[in-house]
Amino acid sequence: MNKILNIFLTFILTAFFATSTFAATKVVWWMESSADTDPTVQEMMCDAFNAEQDEVELECVFKEDINDTIRPALLSGSGPDMFDTPGASYIKIYQDAGLVKSMQEYADQYGWQDKLLGWAYNSGVFDGELYSIPKNYETMIYFYNKTLFEENGWSTPNNLEEVESLAAKIKAKGMNVYAYGSAGWQPTHEHLVGNYFNTYAGPDNVYKALIGEKKWTDPEFVEAIELLRKHMVDEGYWSGDLETYYSLDWDDFNNEFATRGSAMLMIGTWGFNVTATNFGETSDDWDWNPLPILNSQAGSAPNYQLATGGTMSINAASKNADGAAKVIDWILSDKERALKVTGSLGYGAWLLPLKYTDADFDPNIDPRQKRFLTEFAEASDSGNYGYTTWTFYPNDPGVHIWKDMEVVWAGDITPLEFMEESQRLWDQARADDALVPVGKR
């Protein structure tokens, strides 16, 4: 009887220790939810990771408004092992509060700096250590109806004079110059402000203002805002007039562009997918270009504004940080897989800022999409890039840009007053040490 009991206990203890020793480490990742992309991400990232190895078990949890959800979780000292944020300015706050773990040791161990584009890696470095990695990169461009342009003999514009001349021709045809609207996302205003800063004042001046070597009240910035005001309010470039711009949401303006209501669409590169889909239902063809340079001080070649659309980080309270780092390394280690995932999402999400080369692309990729990916990589690597407000601005000045731009358009304050307030908020953010990192230009 004792022998049987001994065998039974030995079996139980062996089984217990075996499962404890060899059970996979569980890593929970809270991601920003998007109904369109969640199933693909679950299948091609989370399930694929779990299928390829058995050391770490990854659980992806998709959350609406991730920033509102993650904040109380982190503050309570719990939360997931890994989490997304909308951008680097949030990471700065988490880092100050000690809520996010430094990933520097993992970056050194796995060589992440060599895998990522330089500017993208630097965007997550605070006080010399890596705290976040961009999940997606994007820039501002404009799409145009190629068929419409060919029918009318229009050329794509390269400078301010050509923009204004083309706009007059488009309006004479009874169409709007650009499709766009803010009903779906009020901060769309900042896309336009960033475009005018980078193509009128120029990226060098924007960089100097970001690091405090220039004032935001300098004439080039004030003039850029004045030009935007003129194009928006006086000329009605976006969807015909200011009030209609305020009334159109994403579906409205994308549809307007695809149905010849507008000739062009000035938007981020997340617009590739929907533009291709919408034009697929018409007989028109589309193409894209970098934004035209509106002033000679902005340089001669078009620049691409740098932007990260969401970041991934490790919770400072995570007990499985090593496992989380393995997940991140798996994601960054296979360019072919990364391109396959983002390709499945129309290159509008999960476009990891890796150092892609021509050889990495699927031969069936849309050549217009491929042109963007390669041109952006070349331009940003050679230093010909600009800065978006939602990646390089601290919170308070960032919100001011899109909230108070409406006040300029309403005529309640002048562009100079707008920029004075901007400078005041920047001074405050600088004094509070709330700035986000800007890599040396």
Added chain:
Amino acid sequence: MPKFLTSINAISWYFLFPVIFIHFFVVAFPSILSLLLCLTDWNGFGRINYVGLENFQELFRDRVFKKAVKHNIIWTVMFLTIPVIVALIIAYLLTGIKRGQLFYRLVYFFPYILASIVNCLIWRYIFHPRHGLGGWFENQGIDFLAKSPFAMKETALYAVAWVDMWHFWGFLVIIYLTGMYQVDDSLYEAADIEGATKFQKFRYITLPMIRPIFVLSLIIIIIWSVPTFDYVYILTMGGPAYSSEVVANHLYSQAFQRMNVGYASTIGVMMFFYVGIIVGFFAILRRMGWEV
């Protein structure tokens, strides 16, 4: 066991304890904390620095806050007049309908049970410049509602208030109707014998008899107007150019967009004091013998 622990009074407290406990941690404690946070520059995450009354000084310089307070006052005045008058008239007329009254009550009350997002989407669609009424009129060659009233700074606040009133007034109809049914029929019969008109009956019988319910509705409107948020947030986000910004919207923006939690708490404290004054005012009226 000591007798006082098993007395009726003590047992009542046992039953109340869970509610008081939850209320303390979920409502009272955060409220007290908010009172303290208004003296700090906390961003919601990191170190909390004491800044004294700096946030209050800033608040009185804040042009958006001043605008928002003004909008809240306009909002309250609108809600104290338009839906109240309409609801009183409709409720009174409904008392005269014997058949099919339930149908009308259902129709009037229906918007109240809809989620605010649904109400907002309906009206946003109606006022949409492309496929709403404006687009339809344009096709008929009429230049009417070509621009959404939510998108014009002159009309945005009123347009949002209109949608909220459309959703709210049915609620007032129901509570006024309930009050009117409690009025003794013999009063109306006596008035009929005296030859009173319908208006005179309304003025001298109905209105005085439903006064407690009527005053309660006014208190509810005043108090509910202070934290009004959802309709503004969904329809205009306080825009264009802060033309529909209300205090709660400004508070949200400061706390969750600009990460100025200390400053947002200051706004919250001001709202708290304002509601306290209103409640205190009605409490004084009650002490003076008013039936409120």
